[in-house]
Amino acid sequence: MVYENPDGIRIGLEIHVQLNKLKTKMFCGCSSDYHNAAPNTHTCPICLGLPGTLPVLNKKAVEAAIKVGLALEGEIAEETQFHRKNYFYPDLPKGFQVTQYDFPIVGKGKVVIEGEDGEHVVGITRAHMEEDPGKLVHIGSIEKSKGVLIDYNRSGMPLIETVTEPDMRSPKEARRFLDKFRNILEYLDVFDGNLEGAMRVDANVSVHWGTRVEVKNISSHKGVERALLYEIMRQKNVIRRGGKITLETRHFDEGRGVTISMRTKEEAEDYRYFREPDLMPMRVTDWIPAIRETLPELPDAKRARFIEQYGITDMHAKALTSKIMLADFHESICAQGVDPKIAATWTADVLLGELNYRDLVIGADVQGYAIICYNQKNPDIVRHIRVNDMVELVTFFAEGKISDRAAVEVIRSILDSKEEKTPLQIIEERGLLKAESDLVTMAVEETIAENEAAVQDYLGGAEKSLNFLVGQVMKKTKGTADAKTARELILKELKG
Numbered sequence: 001m002v003y004e005n006p007d008g009i010r011i012g013l014e015i016h017v018q019l020n021k022l023k024t025k026m027f028c029g030c031s032s033d034y035h036n037a038a039p040n041t042h043t044c045p046i047c048l049g050l051p052g053t054l055p056v057l058n059k060k061a062v063e064a065a066i067k068v069g070l071a072l073e074g075e076i077a078e079e080t081q082f083h084r085k086n087y088f089y090p091d092l093p094k095g096f097q098v099t100q101y102d103f104p105i106v107g108k109g110k111v112v113i114e115g116e117d118g119e120h121v122v123g124i125t126r127a128h129m130e131e132d133p134g135k136l137v138h139i140g141s142i143e144k145s146k147g148v149l150i151d152y153n154r155s156g157m158p159l160i161e162t163v164t165e166p167d168m169r170s171p172k173e174a175r176r177f178l179d180k181f182r183n184i185l186e187y188l189d190v191f192d193g194n195l196e197g198a199m200r201v202d203a204n205v206s207v208h209w210g211t212r213v214e215v216k217n218i219s220s221h222k223g224v225e226r227a228l229l230y231e232i233m234r235q236k237n238v239i240r241r242g243g244k245i246t247l248e249t250r251h252f253d254e255g256r257g258v259t260i261s262m263r264t265k266e267e268a269e270d271y272r273y274f275r276e277p278d279l280m281p282m283r284v285t286d287w288i289p290a291i292r293e294t295l296p297e298l299p300d301a302k303r304a305r306f307i308e309q310y311g312i313t314d315m316h317a318k319a320l321t322s323k324i325m326l327a328d329f330h331e332s333i334c335a336q337g338v339d340p341k342i343a344a345t346w347t348a349d350v351l352l353g354e355l356n357y358r359d360l361v362i363g364a365d366v367q368g369y370a371i372i373c374y375n376q377k378n379p380d381i382v383r384h385i386r387v388n389d390m391v392e393l394v395t396f397f398a399e400g401k402i403s404d405r406a407a408v409e410v411i412r413s414i415l416d417s418k419e420e421k422t423p424l425q426i427i428e429e430r431g432l433l434k435a436e437s438d439l440v441t442m443a444v445e446e447t448i449a450e451n452e453a454a455v456q457d458y459l460g461g462a463e464k465s466l467n468f469l470v471g472q473v474m475k476k477t478k479g480t481a482d483a484k485t486a487r488e489l490i491l492k493e494l495k496g
Contacts, residue, residue, distance in 0.1 A: 003116035005169045008209040009232060012166035013174060013224075014202040015181065018132065019064050019158040020191050026131045026158040027055030027098065035195050039151040047131075047156030049094030054278050061158040064190045065105050065129050066284060066291050068160055071184050071298055072124050074109030078285045082129075082276040090150055091134035099130035099161075101273045105284070106162075111184070112300065113176045114318075116169060122177050123165035132157035135197070141253070154197060166204065166212075171228035174203065178221045179322070183299050187324045194363050203228055207235045211245040215252050215259050227252040231259050302327055310340035319348035325365035326352075332369075332387045338394050346394055346407065351385065354411055373415075383415055393423040405479045406432035434480050443476040444489045455494065466490065 020032055028046035046053045069076050081103040084096040109124035134155040138145040162181070168174045178201065182193050191198055201224050206212040215231055218224045230252075235245050250259040297305070299321050306317040306327075320330045330347055334340045355361070360373040360383060375381035393410055396402045402410075409432065410423045427433060447469055448455055458465035466487065473486040 003169060007207050007232070007236065009169050010166040010206050010209065010212070011168035011171070011174050011228060012204045012212075013162075013164045013168070013177065014204070015162045015164075015178070016132075016200045016202075017068075017160045017162070017185060017191055018195070018198050019061055019160060020195055020198055021189060022058060022060050022064065022158055024058055025156040026058050026061055026129075028156055030156065032157060034153040035197075037153060039149070040153060042153040043155065047093075048152060049092075055098065055276075057279060057282075058158060061129060062105070062282065062284065063287065063291055064158075064188075065127065065160055066287060067188050067190065067295065068162075068185070069106030069109065069127055070288075070292055070295060071188055072106065072109035072111060072127065072162070074124055074127060075107035076284065076288055077103060077105050077107060079103065079281055079283050080105040080129075081281045082279045083273045084276050085130075086272045086274075087270075089133070090148065091136050091152075091155070093134065093152060093155060097130060097133060098276055098279070100128035103281070104128035111164075111177060111180055113173065113180050115173055115176075120167075120173065122167045122173075125163040125165055127160055127162040130159050130161055131155070132159050132197075141255075166206075171225040171232070174228055175221050175225040178224060180299070182221075183322055183324075187296050187298055189296075189324075194361075203231075205231050205235075206245070207232055208239060210235075210239075211247050213245060213247070213259075214249045216249055216262070218252050219254075223252065223254055226254075226257055227259060230257060234259065306330075310334060310344065312341055312344040316344040316348040319352060320344060323362055325362050325371050328365055329371045329385075329387065329390075333390050333394070336387070336391045338391050339398055342398050343390070343394050346397070346411075347390065350408060350411055351390075354408075354415055358415060360415065384420065385414065389414065389423055396423065396427065401434060402427060402432055403434060403479060403482055405474075405483075406434075409479070431478055432480055434482060440473070440477060440481045440486060441489060443473045443481065444486065444493055446476065447472040448490070448493055459494065 022032055024030060025032055025047055028044050030042050030044050030047055034042040046055060066076055080100065082098055083101040085099045085101070086096045088095055104126040106124075106127035109127070111122050111124065113120055113122055132154050134150050134152040137149040137151060139147045139149070164177070168177060182199065185191050186193060193199055197219070201218045203215045203218060203224055204212045205215070205228055213231060213235065215227050218227050231250070238245060246264070248264050249262045251262050252259050303314075303317045303321045306312055306320060307314060312320075321327045326347070330343065333343045333347070355373060359376045360381075361376055362371050363374045364372045366372065370384045370386040373383045373385060393407055397404065397407045406427070409430070410426050413426045414421070451469060451472060454465045454468050458469070469490050470483055470486050473481055473490070474483060
């Protein structure tokens, strides 16, 4: 199937990623660990832009940028240079932002995503280094704010801005790109995506191959998809009424789910770029081989290896490699001799499904021991999913000691209870071990005797009545009987 893109939708993204795994800011020694600190407590004369101060470049930030570029299959510049981007805004204390213009550190690259018609290549135009501005805190909504507070703790944080080609053809593809891109960054261990402001997205979108509109500062992948859905609908409505799309910058109001016009779109000449005189050009060609050696196994390579090494399906391999912590978790389970196919099914299908249902996300891992999950709406809800627990659960199931229904109940109990218990403890407390065959036979005989109407309905051709009878057996055995066995025994009794 070839996706025709009937509405002529083009989407390109500008993604600002904080290199918050680095200990210090881009051009000064201030700590990057500011997220839980009081406002304006992680600042110094350099990141506040006080007169007479000079920047000193964080070498680790340059190495991280090269690492990102290599992972994106990008071209690493032989020589790179910083520029001043001049504009006046309260969150920019110097009156300009130190960034890169015509000598970005990373050139053309690509990311392969699951598109509307199979695998789809999204081109990377460039990736460049820059410093983060401060944070504006509006008192009220952005439209009716009674005032604005400024927190400069974020000012000067090292950023990588990655710009894509307008290759995405739907909001769904844009969200999938962001998921894949974040996954790559987590594998590289250059940022923590769970921290506030770690990734911010500007989305450029046009319909009918027309004028693009930029929607700025979207803070979540889901928000990007919602903003694009609304903006596409808005532009199509404007055109349908005979209007024209204006080249402009808009803001996405998360609460109302709408985009709001902010200003006409700036062009490069509006920023009066010129070379940063306080920072010399850098030649980084000699750094590349050593940095390439430090690259980890990236998601696509790990996915291919999982399929070959563990014999699992491509769907399971995609799910398990979607986060580095989850991939490590699966490998730790398999290292203990568990059937990898069964482990993949229970981790990728059941565990991830139950986590999503509870708004639990994987926030961190304890290598070889557990993954730590927290609730997105209530971070105080934290659950530890231990490797040994999954090994024990999968082993019980593989040996036929518990039914699939009982195994699901164990997982739900682990996720819903504050008290940490092993699968064995839960199984014993709830009597989830599979019933002995004579107990199942007794439950079948009782069910048939107690449900004469359902028996007659089945014998009269009503197949649904058989399912009812099986359900009654499962109820009598508290879910410990095997449903297939119960069905076979019922049929045997009815035919006998």
